[in-house]
Amino acid sequence: MAVRVTAGAPSTPASRSRADASRGLLAGELARVRAQAENWRNGLAALLGLLTAVGIVKGPDTLQGLSGGARGAVGLLLLGGLLLAAGGAFFAMRAAFGLPRRRVADASLEELLTRERLTVRRAVRDLRRAIAAGFLALAVVTAGIGLTWYGPRPGEPGVQIVLTDGSALCGTLVGMDAKGLRIRVKEVERRVPSGRVGSAKSVPSCP
Amino acid sequence: MTDQQPLYRAESDPDWNTVAAGTARVTLHPDESAPEVIVVSGPCPRCHHETVHAEPLITYANALDGSGLLARLLLRRAAATGSRDVEVICACTATHPEAGERSGCGASWVLHVEWGV
Incomplete structure (x- = not known):
């Protein structure tokens, strides 16, 4: 692929204003995405804290009387929910705060700009993963709690x-x-x- | 030696477009198949100092907004079509009289960039 550069149309006051505005557009982008991610992180943490509270209130005694299969399913669902919640929390925090790592310093401004773009793109991707994992964790844990309440109980003591x-x-x-x-x-x-x-x-x- | 530098003036000249088209170095990042930003570097046709401009093709201003998603899809299609008029404003680091807080000499020029040709 090749890039071809030719003289463009003459500048106008509107095009100049737009060019002025676009200079600032890139500058604040990463900060905006990180601020969004931080807010989502707080929201997801509150959501999962609610699940934890429900789980503690109900407690392990609700597993009594459940059939063996139902107990196993509840265990897997709660473990799955926990792992999804942990994964979601990690992605949310990485989107909000980044993850420092050792790398070769950028040799040119082009490399620096490319890296900044990739950082923003990664932060957006992490944020979406965090939200998906958070809501999936909610669904899975809800299913587990539902099973403890309404799961099959073979017989009365x-x-x-x-x-x-x-x-x-x-x-x-x-x-x-x-x-x-x-x-x-x-x-x-x-x-x-x-x-x-x-x-x-x-x-x-x-x- | 600021008195030897041209005064800051927000102005443009069609001749500068032609001069800059011959001297500018233009690259697409991260790659030309799915570019997100056009980087234009080279001498300012007015003050002749090196300047760099980054023109965003894709932005993530509101990453989860529905209309933002649509806008990004449209932008992606625009990015895929392979051309854009980029207006570069001089952002050199030299000190120009009457520039105040602003960078560069105030000159702007327009380049027509095509990729995938």
Whole structure:
């Protein structure tokens, strides 16, 4: 590819004003993009802080009773959300503040200008990545929290009683007194005299 | 020796366009296939001091604005078409009388730059 330069049309006051304005356009560009990135960084941090607060309030006890598959899915979703949030935070901060590194000094003004353009372009790209990662983290963590609330729970916790004849009953303990205990098995209340009770223990769910 | 330098005057002359077209060094950055800025360097046709001008083809003034995206798409198409009139204002570092805070001698000239030819 070649570049050809010829004399242009005569200058006008309007074209001169535009040329004056364009001189300042490049100068403040990186600062403007970095200021935007810093504001987005603060917004995304607040958003993810809200998620953290929700997660703490609900706590790990909400995983109780969830099926094994659901627990695994919740774990993966929360881990994925955390990694996305960390990645988004890194991109936002790199867009806002840059990342100093050792490099060969620019030998000419052209190289310096090129590097400045590339820096601005990289900052814009990082900002977009940060926003995408931030909202994706929000979606993933929301899905994980939703699964803990509405995920499949195979059975309700209950009491398993082994009788002296070897048979077993599993259900919800309704009440107990000196004569025996009452247990609800599949919606039917049954009474078991104390003398027939061999052992009893609580179970996470009845079959 | 500021009294030997031409006075600062914001003016242009079509003859300067022709002179500068022969002496200017023009490069596109980062590359000619997708340029974002045109860099023009060379002597000012009025005061003869070296000056450099960077003409933006792509800007990121509002990186996420919808209209900004459209403007950038349009600008990218403009950048892809391969020509632009660039008005260069002298920004030499010499001290010119009556320049005040401004740099250069005040002269401006227009170059027609084509790329991909």
